[in-house]
Amino acid sequence: QVQLVESGGGLVQPGGSLRLSCGASGIIFRINAMGWYRQAPGKQRELVATISSLGNTNYVDSVKGRFTISRDNAKNTVYLQMDSLKPEDTAVYYCNVPTSTYAWGQGTQVTVSS
Numbered sequence: 001q002v003q004l005v006e007s008g009g010g011l012v013q014p015g016g017s018l019r020l021s022c023g024a025s026g027i028i029f030r031i032n033a034m035g036w037y038r039q040a041p042g043k044q045r046e047l048v049a050t051i052s053s054l055g056n057t058n059y060v061d062s063v064k065g066r067f068t069i070s071r072d073n074a075k076n077t078v079y080l081q082m083d084s085l086k087p088e089d090t091a092v093y094y095c096n097v098p099t100s101t102y103a104w105g106q107g108t109q110v111t112v113s114s
Helices: none
Strands: 001-008 009-011 017-024 036-037 044-051 057-060 065-074 077-082 092-094 106-114
Touching: 001 092, 009 044, 017 036, 017 092, 017 106, 036 065, 036 077, 044 065, 057 065, 077 092
Parallel strands: 009 106
Antiparallel strands: 001 017, 017 077, 036 044, 036 092, 044 057, 065 077, 092 106
16 A cells, blocks of 8 residues: 655744655655645645656745655655744645545645744
8 A cells, every 4th residue: 555654844943944755656746746834733735846757846826936746666665845934834744646535644844933
């Protein structure tokens, strides 16, 4: 079955950086688009960034210019480089295949606070 394992979260001060990783198994990774999502307390999960199988990227307006999504097909891994972090970026971050029904992983907590 499909497994998605996120890592790399933590506590960071405003203006800091983190790099998230997500390893995927059980899918033909290289042919799938991948996305990073986040869910803040009391809010719905939102799609933050996507990367196509060809490497084309899209971002929600609130993270444009600060976050960068990338992928390594040899490692079945998708990354999210997060720079200039803000307190409103605090959330649990997940990866998944957009529009799929694959089960969510455990996510990785990102907390931006001084």
